[in-house]
Amino acid sequence: MMEEMNYYDEVINLIERHHRWRGNCINMIASENITSIAVREAIVSDFGHRYAEGLLGGRNEDGLRIFNRFYQGTKYFDKIEGIAMKLAEELFEGEHANVVPISGVMANLAVYNALTKHNDKISGLTVQAGGHISHTRVSAVGVIGLREVPYVFDNYEMNIDVDKSKSILLREKPRIMMLGASLFLFPHPIKELREIANEIDAYIVYDGAHVAGLIAGGRFQRPFKEGADVFTSSTHKTFPGPQGGIIVCKKFLADKIDNSAFPGLTSNHHLHHVAGLAIALAEMKEFGRDYANQIVKNAKSLAQGLYELGFNVLCEHKDFTESHQIAVDVSEVGRGKEVAELCERANIIINKNLLPWDSLNDADNPSGIRIGVAEITRIGMKESEMKEIAEFMMRIIIKRENPDNVREDVIDFKKEFNEIHYCYQSRSGAYDIIRIE
Numbered sequence: 001m002m003e004e005m006n007y008y009d010e011v012i013n014l015i016e017r018h019h020r021w022r023g024n025c026i027n028m029i030a031s032e033n034i035t036s037i038a039v040r041e042a043i044v045s046d047f048g049h050r051y052a053e054g055l056l057g058g059r060n061e062d063g064l065r066i067f068n069r070f071y072q073g074t075k076y077f078d079k080i081e082g083i084a085m086k087l088a089e090e091l092f093e094g095e096h097a098n099v100v101p102i103s104g105v106m107a108n109l110a111v112y113n114a115l116t117k118h119n120d121k122i123s124g125l126t127v128q129a130g131g132h133i134s135h136t137r138v139s140a141v142g143v144i145g146l147r148e149v150p151y152v153f154d155n156y157e158m159n160i161d162v163d164k165s166k167s168i169l170l171r172e173k174p175r176i177m178m179l180g181a182s183l184f185l186f187p188h189p190i191k192e193l194r195e196i197a198n199e200i201d202a203y204i205v206y207d208g209a210h211v212a213g214l215i216a217g218g219r220f221q222r223p224f225k226e227g228a229d230v231f232t233s234s235t236h237k238t239f240p241g242p243q244g245g246i247i248v249c250k251k252f253l254a255d256k257i258d259n260s261a262f263p264g265l266t267s268n269h270h271l272h273h274v275a276g277l278a279i280a281l282a283e284m285k286e287f288g289r290d291y292a293n294q295i296v297k298n299a300k301s302l303a304q305g306l307y308e309l310g311f312n313v314l315c316e317h318k319d320f321t322e323s324h325q326i327a328v329d330v331s332e333v334g335r336g337k338e339v340a341e342l343c344e345r346a347n348i349i350i351n352k353n354l355l356p357w358d359s360l361n362d363a364d365n366p367s368g369i370r371i372g373v374a375e376i377t378r379i380g381m382k383e384s385e386m387k388e389i390a391e392f393m394m395r396i397i398i399k400r401e402n403p404d405n406v407r408e409d410v411i412d413f414k415k416e417f418n419e420i421h422y423c424y425q426s427r428s429g430a431y432d433i434i435r436i437e
């Protein structure tokens with residue numbers, strides 16, 4: 001008879017193996033990052049056991065928002081949530097922040113729910129053009145029952161074609177114009193679309209999930225200054241906070257959006273994540289500029305390196321990127337699926353990605369890969385390391401060297417980078433397990 005597995009030991013063991021492996025990897029998933037040790041301590045704090053349902057009240061003597069809670073026991077948490085809101089308003093330059101959404105999709109859902117009614121229209125990018133699923137019918141747009149109005153996308157410039165989209169928008173009159181994307185190389189034309197939004201009385205909602213850390217660091221674009229009404233985001237991509245969501249908006253939308261987030265779509269808003277978010281916001285206020293600048297330098301440098309080694313990196317004519325991402329067309333060297341799998345064997349973690357000229361049916365094996373440098377920048381890598389990473393990828397994908405051999409060199413290379421930068425302190429290594437004993 002087979003002995004029953006000890007699941008407890010097995011899961012602990014799998015966590016340890018995961019940490020060891022990922023610590024030996026170069027992680028370039030564009031939607032991922034790692035948090036500081038202080039943020040991780042917040043995540044494992046007692047706040048992870050508590051509830052703080054409630055509605056927004058006035059302000060305390062420090063100017064922080066206060067809350068009318070339904071349960072007792074929240075006096076310290078209330079201050080933390082107030083700090084998170086204040087810092088988010090400052091860093092994202094908006095009038096009102098809501099830190100209730102527990103993910104980026106939930107943030108979008110809360111905004112759609114607040115600002116639209118069933119059958120209204122929403123404009124956005126298709127998934128092939130880089131739009132996030134939550135901008136489309138398969139996800140939040142479909143859940144609320146909205147109708148899609150896709151923008152026309154300029155595949156060469158890798159951006160929204162405002163001139164060609166204009167007549168469609170004027171005719172279809174979407175209630176919400178979504179901006180922001182998951183494949184997101186260049187700032188979106190908020191200013192130009194603001195004029196159209198004014199004509200058709202639409203809200204501009206800027207989904208900064210990918211670029212929030214760059215925006216907080218004063219680098220990509222300034223959504224509210226350029227004309228957005230609402231900013232939504234995940235809190236864990238270029239912004240190095242715990243996994244979660246956030247909404248920042250203009251004052252006149254605050255009540256609707258707050259009510260939609262709670263009690264509309266959330267009961268418990270995961271207080272430990274709010275505490276971690278407050279710490280990450282404080283860190284970004286202090287270190288965000290340096291971090292965002294180095295991210296963009298690294299992205300450009302990795303793109304240039306890959307291009308010089310023979311990769312078809314998109315948008316060479318625009319210096320490849322202004323964000324943390326680069327997109328590579330690998331249709332001539334194995335296509336997305338094989339390329340991503342070969343890289344994984346060599347401990348280089350990336351994802352296959354649809355490019356604008358792919359069909360949705362190509363999702364399993366699209367023509368592209370997407371590479372993000374937020375995490376490798378956070379552990380201290382600079383331009384010279386980008387050249388080395390480009391070499392590793394060239395050996396695997398173009399020279400077709402055995403990935404197992406390249407892996408040895410990747411592990412060796414990665415050994416130097418085990419500290420978290422752009423944060424206050426770093427008592428543990430970037431990939432250590434946080435133990436509480």
Ligand SMILES: *Cc1c(COP(=O)(O)O)cnc(C)c1O
Pocket residue numbers: 031103104105106131132134180181182207208209210233234235244245
């Ligand atoms: C990742 C992403 C989201 C979703 O965020 P989750 O936190 O995973 O729910 C929303 N919008 C865009 C543009 C994204 O890239």
